[in-house]
Amino acid sequence: DQRQLAVGASPSLAQSLLPRAIARFRRRWPEATVSVDVGFSAPLLDSLLTGDLDLVISAPEAGVEVDERLT
DSSP states (O other): OOOEEEEEEOHHHHHHTHHHHHHHHHHHOTTOEEEEEEOOHHHHHHHHHHTSOSEEEOOOOTTOOOOTTOO
């Protein structure tokens, strides 16, 4: 079976944190496919809630309300 991980990240974290995190993930699960969406918090969090993303790494911008179902 094919394993997939869909990640969303803010632009700054996509450049700084995500490359190392993906490299470590790929060492552990080399057969997995990783896709990355880069954008602002609100649409990324919406995609997380709908199941289009598995993980979001972001610091929500001022004024973005985070759904209580997310931590």
